[in-house]
Amino acid sequence: MLTAPSLSYSLLAPMLIVFGGAVAGVLVEAFLAKTHRAAVQLTISLGALLLALQQLWRIRDLSSTTAAVNSVAIDKAGIFLQATVVLLALVAVLLIADQDNFVAQASAVPGSSEEINTLQQKSQQTEIFPLFLFAVGGMMLFPVATDLITLFVALEVFSLPLYLLAGLSRRKRLLSQEAALKYFLLGAYASAFFLFGAAFLYGYAGTISLSGISAAFGTANEVFLLIGIVFLSVGLLFKISAVPFHSWTPDVYQGAPTPITAFMAACTKVAAFGAILRIFYVGFAQSQTLWQPIITVIAILTMIFGSIVAITQRDIKRMLAYSSIAHAGFLLSGVVALNKDGLAASLFYLFTYGFTTLAAFGIIGLVKDSAGEVTDLNRWIGLGKKSPLVAGVFAFLLLSFAGIPLTSGFIAKFAIFSAAYKSGNIALVVVGVLASAIAAFFYIRVIIMIFFTDPVNDSVSVIIPSVKSRISITIATLISIILGLAPSLLLNGADNFANFLR
Amino acid sequence: MLQTSANLAWLIALPLFSSAILLLIGKRANSWGHVMACIVSASTFTIGLVEFFAMQSRSAENRAVTQKLFTWISVGSLNVDAALLLDQLSICFVLLITGVGTLIHIYSIAYMSLDLDRRRFFAYLNLFIAAMLLLVLGDSYLNLYVGWEGVGLASYLLIGFWNQKPAYATAAKKAFVANRVGDAGLSLAIMIAFATFGDVSFSGIKEQTELASTTQLTAIGLMLLLAACGKSAQFPLQSWLGDAMAGPTPVSALIHAATMVTAGVYLITRSNFIFDAAPTAQLMVVIVGGITLLFGAIIGTAKDDIKKALAASTMSQIGYMILATGLGPIGYAFAIMHLLTHGFFKASMFLGAGSVMHGMKDEVNMRRYGGIGKFMPITALTFGLAYLAIIGVPPFAGFYSKDKIIETAFNAGGSKGLLLGITTLLGAMITAFYMTRVVLLTFFGNERWGHKDEPAESPALMLIPIGLLSVGSVVSGFFLARGEALVHWLEPVVNPLKEHHSGEFLSPIIVSLLTLTAVIIGISIAVNKYRSAQADLAPEKVSILTTAARKDLFQDSINEAAFMRPGQSLVGRLLKIDYLVIDGLVRAVGSVSLTAANKLRTLQNGYVRSYALMMVIGALALIAVIWSVTA
Amino acid sequence: MAIANYLYLSAILFTIGAIGVVVRRNSIVVFMCIELMLNAANLAFVTFARINSNLEGQVVAFFTMVVAACEVVVGLAIIVTIYRSRRSASVDDASLLKR
Amino acid sequence: MSLLTVIGVLPLIGAIILAVVPSKNSELIKKFALGVTLIVAVISILLATGFDKADTKMQYVQSNSWISSFNINYAVGIDGISLVLILLATILLPIVVLATWNESDSGRWGVKSFYVLILALETLMIGVFAATDLFLFYVFFEAMLIPIYFLIGGYGSGNRSAAAIKFLLYSLFGGLLMLASIIGIYVISGNQIGATFDLAQLAILEIDNQTENFLFLGFFIAFAIKAPLWPFHTWLPDAAKSATPGTSVLLLGVLDKVGTYGMIRFCIELFPDASKTFTPLIITLAVISIIYGAFMAIGQSDIKGLIAFTSISHFGFITMGIFAMTSQGMSGANLYMVNHGFSTAALFLIAGWMMARRGSSTISDFGGLQRVTPVMAWTFFIAGMSGLALPGLSSFVSEFLVLVGTYTRYPVAAVIGTLGIVLAALYILIPVQKALQGPTTPGNENLKDLNIREKIAIAPVILVIVIMGFYPKPVLDVINPTSAQVVTNAGFTDPLAQVSK
Secondary structure (H helix, E strand, O other): OOOOOOEOHHHHHHHHHHHHHHHHHHHHHHHOOHHHHHHHHHHHHHHHHHHHHHHHHHOOOOOEOOOEOOOEOEOHHHHHHHHHHHHHHHHHHHHHOOHHHEOOOOOOOOOOHHHHHHHHOOOOOOOHHHHHHHHHHHHHHHHHEOEHHHHHHHHHHHHHHHHHHHOOEOOOHHHHHHHHHHHHHHHHHHHHHHHHHHHHHHHHHOOOEHHHHHHOOOOOOHHHHHHHHHHHHHHHHHHOOOOOOOOHHHHHHHHOOHHHHHHHHHHHHHHHHHHHHHHHHHHOOOOHHHHHHHHHHHHHHHHHHHHHHHOOOOEHHHHHHHHHHHHHHHHHHHHHHOOHHHHHHHHHHHHHHHHHHHHHHHHHOOEEEOOEEOOEHHHHOOHHHHOHHHHHHHHHHHHHHHOOOOOHHHHHHHHHHHHHHHOOOHHHHHHHHHHHHHHHHHHHHHHHHHHHOOOOOOOOEEOOOOHHHHHHHHHHHHHHHHHHHOOHHHHHHHHHHOOOOO | OOEEOOOHHHHHHHHHHHHHHHHHHHHHHOOOHHHHHHHHHHHHHHHHHHHHHHHHOOOHHHOOEEEEEEEEEEEOOEEEEEEEEEOHHHHHHHHHHHHHHHHHHHHHHHHOOOOOOHHHHHHHHHHHHHHHHHHHHEOEHHHHHHHHHHHHHHHHHHHHHHOOOHHHHHHHHHHHHHHHHHHHHHHHHHHHHHHHHOOOEHHHHHHHHHHOOHHHHHHHHHHHHHHHHHHOOOOOOOOHHHHHHHOOHHHHHHHHHHOHHHHHHHHHHHOHHHHOOOHHHHHHHHHHHHHHHHHHHHHHHHOOEHHHHHHHHHHHHHHHHHHHHOOOHHHHHHHHHHHHHHHHHHHHHHHHHHHHHHHOOOOOEHHHOOOHHHOOHHHHHHHHHHHHHHHOOOOOHHHHHHHHHHHHHHOOOHHHHHHHHHHHHHHHHHHHHHHHHHHHHHHOOOOOOOOOOOOOOOOHHHHHHHHHHHHHHHHHHHHHHHHHHHHHHHHHHHOHHHHOOOOOOOOHHHHHHHHHHHHHHHHHHHHHHHOOOOOOOOOOOOOHHHHHHHOHHHHHHHHHHHHHHHHHHHHHHHHHHHHHHHHHHHHHHHHHHHHHHHHHHOOOOOOHHHHHHHHHHHHHHHHHHHHHHHO | OOOHHHHHHHHHHHHHHHHHHHHOOEHHHHHHHHHHHHHHHHHHHHHHHHHHOOOHHHHHHHHHHHHHHHHHHHHHHHHHHHHHHHOOOEHHHOOOOOO | OOHHHHHHHHHHHHHHHHHHOOOOOHHHHHHHHHHHHHHHHHHHHHHHHOOOOOOOOOEEEEEEEEEHHHOEEEEEEEOHHHHHHHHHHHHHHHHHHHHOOOHHHHOOOHHHHHHHHHHHHHHHHHHHHHEOEHHHHHHHHHHOHHHHHHHHHHHOOOOHHHHHHHHHHHHHHHHHHHHHHHHHHHHHHHHHOOOOOEHHHHOOOOOOHHHHHHHHHHHHHHHHHHOOOOOOOOHHHHHHHHOOHHHHHHHHHHHOHHHHHHHHHHHHHHOHHHHHHHHHHHHHHHHHHHHHHHHHHHOOOEHHHHHHHHHHHHHHHHHHHHHHOOHHHHHHHHHHHHHHHHHHHHHHHHHHHHHHHHOOOEHHHOOOHHHHOHHHHHHHHHHHHHHOOOOOOHHHHHHHHHHHHHHOOOHHHHHHHHHHHHHHHHHHHHHHHHHHOOOOOOOOOOOOOOOHHHHHHHHHHHHHHHHHHHOOHHHHHHHHHHHHHHHHHOOOOOOOOOOOO
16 A cells, blocks of 8 residues: 655755745735735745744754655754755845845836836836745755755756846846846756756666665766766756856856845855755765866866956956855865865855855945946945945955955865865865965955045945845844854854764 | 272263263253263273273282173073173273373364364264273173274264265265174174184183184184274275275374274284184284285375375374284284374374364365474474374384384294385385375475465364373383383283294394384485475376375275175166066066956856856866776 | 667767757757757656666656756746847847856 | 953954044044053063063963864963063054154044054054964964055055055965965874864974975965065065055064064974974075165165165074074074064154155155254164164174074074175165265255154164163073073074084
């Protein structure tokens, strides 16, 4: 007799709540009057995320590999990653809630009378909230998925909403749509690689579970394994923007609405790195001699490429995109390290980097002129004089990106490099610090523009942020500062939670 | 164990504090500063005398006294106390410095009376006295070094006293730099001494001299010689002395004639235990002294500036002393004797020259003098006495001291002795020539100053010191040489009697006769040449030798060609290299990164298809890499 | 027929898809090429399921089809919007974001 | 809580109070800053009086866990070497504040930020010398860059932002190399004795030669940039030319000492074998620095550039003394750090006043100052004499110790180094002649001499320069035991005198 598969809802609750919230959001979008939608949607999103967070706290000491028929592993690291995603999403949703950034009706042709009408009537559509929640749900699933198909589904679940969200900017719509198209086409392309790789891994191991793949090492056809690892990696490396699969990053970061860029930059990294860590630590740990060299090379290329190309960027969002590429390189050192320290360091890094990124993009969203956001760096000149506080916070965040001591970015870098050193990847550490030196240059260049160059007569100004943005930026900045001064608050946690169930 | 004395520190402290007070209080001390400086100087002389008589009353072995002030530098095995040593050698200097110094202080009150900065001048003079006393009282090379550079500083300040004239400021700088070269030698000597003996005190090194190798001692000796060359204007570091005449004349008398420039002689004499055991270094000392005594003498023949002529003479006379110190144990005493007598007569001459300048509105060109003797009889008389002393006419002071040196030179033995003897003899002849020239051009002949104001005799405040000094130039030699008083006095310090009169080449009488002959020849040539000559203008058509002498034997040109210009071009080149190469490399890192960034940016061409292509290539490359690594 | 041939076919299809994305300009065609790649992967799954004699691969194929359908929905939405804005479906025209 | 922590934290509290309290009264802000720095100076003197000179162990130690997962502690303590450097910093600071009273008025962000930065910098300076935890040291080491960067970029003159960024990038580059080495030694400690950053424990690690060499280089390059040693020096003249005089004093007088301090504390104490291996190279670089810096100084037409290059020459001496590995060289180098701090402070402060009065930093724009502004000219002269190591002034003792200490082990280096003292005469006397002597340059006739505030500020510096020249014993007594300890721990003994009694 067939028995229904048993699901431990208690352990899956966080994800289910978020997905439930997303579905509720769709219903709200369909049935509720336009005037109330925005408030209700925000409430649902916040509620779902907070509830999920509470559930994560509840299950923080539990673990199971069979929560969903061997497809999902609820373990320490998984919970940490999920919590990171949820926390980041909580802060990000406040940024996203500033509807001003989003197109009122996505289907309206840019510049058409239809678009103008919807803007005038303030009949803003609020599909971004359910899309956002779906993405968050996918991101929560991705790092805890333990078989290839769940991974693939999770990947698509969080990617597809992001493709759409990238195209929803109210201003510069052509660029936004282009970003969406590029993101979608390349993302789908990468997914195809991922799936093809998954097929070969299945062919190699005869099973789609990561532990099965690990167990099969030494008993099966290594060519399949090799093809499988490479193609699967292409899909994963694409998501984290590792060179040479990074090309979408600058274009999409620049074109997407800034709150979405913030969300994407912070949360996608966490989810994708979470999955990579699990796949490589659990699935490919045995075959490390196969992949460690290439991931090392990719990490090195990524650090250097991101750092160098960022030097000449003139657009702040684009520059941070390249910066995120460089950070992906640093984070890959944690993957290569393949030890507990590497995992703990990566967890810490993802957390701090996420909040710093959110805050940075949040601030970028504040710098505006009459035509909307100003991302051209030349027009940021002299911002320090106009609004010292915002400029000062932004400078602090840049220093954190650069990894100057007393910022969280420094502790993160230190942690991840020492893990890499411990695993014997000294070259990676040396290149890492050199790339950091190059990277410091472009962060500091921005600081110079903001503080040390006399302002030209320009209409650029920092708008007074809404309460939501203010809360969001403040929280993110505070977390970044606190983790710089007292990293133990999180490091110990990361240490305790650095454990994958196999 | 040496006796201690609590007075020594006062010798240095008094003038030092006085100097500091004068500098710190500033203009408010204008009215009484010079008086205080003189009193302080006189007090030091008194202390010196007290110490001298106390010393005399003790037996020869117990005459030296010390005073430890405090631990100065103590690191590891290097222990240097700030401690003073007053022995038979240093008391000579103490008396000379404070005695002549006091006279010159008094002289300066009148000489500098019109100068607005007289107080500052006296502050510098006191500073000099303090530093010079430290130089001769220091009980170790390091303490000596402090005084050594201290007198250099005082000399720098005083040469540049009128530094609003750029040439004077340059002269001061030149003196300091040339001295620094010598100082570098002294510091190297100290380093070598410390590495060799683990000690830098005179007594500590003296005890261990026999243990050291000749090479080590020679190295120390040569470095000490370099130091002496710098301070005493000996070849090849002599060129600063002539320019140093930029300072006020009392300075020239005190520092650049009587005391500071003789510090080199002191240093070598003080280091007798090293030179006695290092023949090569000793030979170098002799050579340097010999060259310089002729060098200075030749320059002296062609100088029209009275102070520069005297400066050249100083250089030459110190050459005698240095030469003497290189002649072994017996030479030290004679060097010191000549040093002391020279201190009297040269100071007297400089002050006399100052007196003439005072009367001649600061004119220094002797061709603008003439017949001054009848307007300034006392000055002329004192100058004349000093003149007789320097050329070595018996029984004036110079006769006793110079004759002894010439005699010792002849007795140095072999061809070396002959060569040295002839050199010193030649020097004596030229000295007689140029000094006679100075006297004739200045005090005799027709009046050439070309204005109606007749020069008047200087005030008593100036004449008294000159008079006292000229008395010294007359009698000092006799007293010092009588019964070899100085030789015996210095015996405990330099042990001169061991080889005394060992191999006599020429008897003293013959040497004296030879010398007198040389002097007379020199005088006659000068008298012949300048008795009736129209000396208004320096002759244009002159021999190459004269031209060379007028240009200081090309010393400045050589220095410029050998050091200054290469140095300047090196600096210029380094400035360029620093910017283009070293900083250029740094900037290149930046521009390479920028270029790379701009090149790499072009990969990001905006086309989805090329992004996709990059991904494909990336994937293929990964497969290729793994394949090649694993297979 | 040897079962390996299915794998070769899968590889060929995947390659055709991959090349198609690189060489074709029309965004619809590019998208179809990606679908082709997904299906090539599906074929590989099914083949491996056969080779490994278990059903997991076949289950995956169903999942993939569903996901691909979702992708079509999202993809076409984006492409159509772009087409309406630009009156062009060429992927090369969407190249404002660069450098 | 250790007294050390108290003096470290006080300036920071001051900075925070300044930053938070909304006051626009710039006089009040300045007086507050002066008060804070004075209090810190007084307490630091108390600290010194309670210091046991004979004890070579760390004193005033305090250790609290900071980042437990990496075993990083807030661990501070001082020995003789760090004590004198802390004193240097705390004593110079009120002087700088007083001396450069009006320096911040024309800055980019006003007076308040200037003093917030200065006070924050003081905390970091104390911290960097007091840290006994490698990680803590690194944090201070790097964090120091930020206030200095803003001080140069915001309050400097000329091409200030370019100079600031050059300084920052250069230092960051070195710092990151050092980070790699820190990570290395941390990991090695983890493998051998359990991960730690405690200096005393790190010193006993056994590291294989090749690794040790690489780790050493990471540290050394960072410190050589900081010090700076040829050929890593090109940032310094630019920074010194652009920074305000007060900033330059802190930069050259105190911050750059971190480089030479680091060479002793980290390069030598942690990697004695590698230090031995690289000594010939380092001595060579030091000698080149001495001569090169001197020649470059001679060629400078800008007074700030001149002081910067003289410092490069002096840092050459310090480095040479350190790596001579003799007690004289080591003590001399330590003393040199202190002395150079004061004499450079004097030079820069007075040069700053000269420039502020004349509106130019070109040496030849001055002339005849001795007559117009005698006090200013005299103080500059004394500072210059200290710069050329005139006996009787402080620098002489240290320079002599360095040379003598070097000679006993590396005679050739010492001989070449001695050439530096001749060149020193040139690079000091040439500007002295141009600026102080000669006829008064037109435009300078009415320059004002130092006012009371300036006199009060400079007097202690001159006093220290003179007293330390005659009586360096109190400082040497503090430095000697630790220096000797460093030499011994590195496996060296002083060369014996070649002949023995």
